[in-house]
Amino acid sequence: MAAETGTPTTLTLKSNDDELFSVAESAAILSVTIRNMVEDGCAGGVIPLDNVDGKTLASVITYMNGISAIPADEEKKKSYRDKFLSDKDFETLADMVLAANYLNMSCLMDAVSAKIAQVMEKKSVGWVRRKFGIENDYTPEEEAAVKEEHKWTFEGVETDDDN
Amino acid sequence: MKRAKGEEDGSKSMxxxxxxxxEILERILYFLPxxxxxxxxxxxxxxxxVWCARPNLAFSVQTFKGKRQDFLIxxxxxxxxxxVQRLCVEEFDLCIxxxxxxxxxxxxxxxxxxxLKHMGMKKFDLSIHSRYSWAFTDMPSVxxxxxxxxxxHVAKFVMDQKCIERLVLLKHLDQLHLEQVYIEDAVFQRIISSCPSIETMIIEGCEGLKKINLSDLPNLIYFYFDVVYEDELEEEPCSIxxxxxxxxxxxxxxxxxxxFRKGAEFRNLINLHLRGVDSSLEHMSSCKFPILVWLSLSDCEGLKDIKxxxxxxxxxxxxxxGFFIPSISFGKTTSSWRSELNINYMQINNGYLWFLELNELLNS
Structure with a gap:
């Protein structure tokens, strides 16, 4: 670690499609996975991240840099996260949440999970299936039985609208 | 792996x-009602x-459209x-x-x-209401x-000594909202002395309080107090x-x-809204409000006869x-501040003096 030299340490991360990325250690250790490697002294050379592709890793690093530049102000961090995720499509969000889980970055994991949840809230079952391409493999009888079991959950607001 | 693009037009997508x-699906569901x-x-x-193991449970009787029995079951x-499945319930949110x-x-x-205590509950949010007005139902001591x-959030209960028989230190409680409850000073003070972490306190339309002291709450950020206004208040307003x-x-x-204590400094106070305050606001003059942004005073008898x-x-x-022109002057202020004065005069005995006072206030 660079504490003695005073210059910020840079880490090199490698995606599973062999792209290399430089990132400041102070930002990268938002990932508990990377922090553990740094603390164990395994971060000298290139850190291979076998479960993250280059496109997703680039995005995660943008996030790491952005969020670590904000001082300890939860509201500003939250608004940064909201803005960061606002233009991501669902496919990207799914990649991000997988990467956040693998990298053990709870703040990103929670932000993406909450964003996906927001899409599902107050929507009909049919809408959610269509939106996410979920195939209904219940027989009509089975489906009716599950619905009956949780009858109370079908009494609230629901919509098929996209907004 | 390349994935098919999710398509909006209803055609089959991946x-x-x-x-x-x-674990990710569980996390997503964590954020859903x-x-x-x-x-x-x-x-x-x-x-x-998938939902069956999420660590948070949240139930509201309102979701059950009045079917209270279904809700409880x-x-x-x-x-x-x-x-039975030995799962943890870390967070429990209940409206009953x-x-x-x-x-x-x-x-x-x-x-x-x-x-729930034995199932690992770390965070318990409870909103408990009784159906009828506060005069009838005792707040359960559990x-x-x-x-x-x-x-x-407690609404429409009688909160007397019985309800605090089992009171423990509530060191995580950061929001307390009492609405239309009957509660006396001693019970109130006992409760807040057991809740040192309170940040938000709302006391709305309650009866029975005569004098409350919030000095035991070092973390208080937001304080709201009102009572239902009756033309002739039978009792003295609560002293705070x-x-x-x-x-x-x-x-x-x-x-x-x-x-107000003489010379007190309200270092983080941003909003101060007082309405219908009869106690003398004299000591406010010696208080410091370094970051106060919004000051609102309405119908405060406590402004009478003081500068x-x-x-x-x-x-x-x-x-x-208010119904009279107060005598208020300001220290150094920002250049962009504005004031809104709304004086409802009933009767002007001395028109000249009235305008003189108004002039003085506007100049300040």
Whole structure:
């Protein structure tokens, strides 16, 4: 670690499609996975991240840099996260949440999970299936039985609208 | 792996959510209200049990459209299932209605609270209402024994000594909202002395309070107080002492008498709204409000016969409403502040003096 030299340490991360990325250690250790490697002294050379592709890793690093530049102000961090995720499509969000889980970055994991949840809230079952391409493999009888079991959950607001 | 692009037009697209690992799906469901989390079980077979292990439960009697029995049984069944499967309930959010006439809801609560404590509950948000007005229903004492309480909203109960018989230290409680309850000073003070972490306190339309002291709350950020206004208040308004905890950001008091301590510095106070305050606001003149932005004074008898000086260099908005022209002057203020004065005069005995006073106020 660079504490003695005073210059910020840079880490090199490698995606599973062999792209290399430089990132400041102070930002990268938002990932508990990377922090553990740094603390164990395994971060000298290139850190291979076998479960993250280059496109997703680039995005995660943008996030790491952005969020670590904000001082300890939860509201500003939250608004940064909201803005960061606002233009991501669902496919990207799914990649991000997988990467956040693998990298053990709870703040990103929670932000993406909450964003996906927001899409599902107050929507009909049919809408959610269509939106996410979920195939209904219940027989009509089975489906009716599950619905009956949780009858109370079908009494609230629901919509098929996209907004 | 290259995935097919999700298509909006209803044509068949690749399911990329169902294949996410269970722990991620659970995290997504964590952020959904209970009913939407549970109904994901209808999506497909692989979703059947995803919701079943999420670490948070949230039930509101309102979701059950008045079917209180269904509500109680559903909550009970869910908690019992978690218990049998040895799952953790880390967060429990409950909105429950207690009928004056029955004790069934209370019996369930008596069961749930100790059970959940053993199931790892760390955060307990409870909103407990009685159906009728505060005169009828006793607040169940089991509530104040729940040490993981973080948010508590009590509405329409009688809160007397009985309800605090089992009071424990509620060190996580950061929001306390009392609405239309009957509570006397001694019980109130006992409760808040057991809740040192309170940040938000709302006392709305309550009766029985005569004098409250909030000095025991070093973390108080937001304080709201009002009573239902009756033309002739039978009793003296409640007297409120806030010894300028450095944390407080908002004070909003309607028909209560706040006492300012001489020379107090309200270091973080941003909003100060006083309405119908009869106690003398004289000591406010010696108080410091370095970051106060919005000061609103309406119908405050406490402004009569005093010359008020306000030391609030950051103020952006000053509002006054009342039946008389107060004598208020300001210390150094920002250049962009504005004030709104709304004086409802009933009768002007001395027109000249009136304009003279108004002129003085406007000049200040």
């Amino acid at each position: 399911d990329i959510i169902s294949v996410l690992p269970q 209970q009913e939407y989390a549970v109904r994901t079980s209808v999506l497909s077979k692989s979703w059947r049990h 559903t909550v009970d069944k869910t908690i019992q299932r978690y218990r 209605l207690v009928d004056g006439s029955d004790c069934e809801s209370v019996t369930f609560l008596e069961n749930w609270i100790p059970l 509530v104040f024994g729940a040490e993981s309480l973080q948010y508590l 002492e806030i010894h300028a905890p450095s944390s407080i950001e908002t004070i909003n008091i309607t028909f209560g008498n706040i006492w 008020l000086f306000i030391d609030a260099p950051s103020m952006l908005l000053f509002e006054y409403q």
